[in-house]
Amino acid sequence: MPLVDTDGEPVSGSLHVLVFLPEESIGSRCVAVSRASAPEGGSPMGFYGIDWAKLKASYDASRGLLLILPCSTYDGTGGRPASDLRIRVDLKGEGSVRLE
16 A cells, blocks of 8 residues: 655645555556545645554454544645544455545
């Protein structure tokens, strides 16, 4: 699960998390986790900062893996703390990645 920086575009939210799910037919499927999807002709809005060093994870056999990452968003003057980014990865069935 890598952290991706789109090299400052958009400036206020260029960080995204990629989650790879195993998929028999092609090897793996990549899901990008961003703050907001891309407007038509634009780029998705990511996060201003993600504290990868403080990643926490817990596993529940019935719900899958929960990843918790502290993140920040941009408020016009700089980064401001936001609530934790909570990503649930479940490999049952076709596999899923969702925000909680």
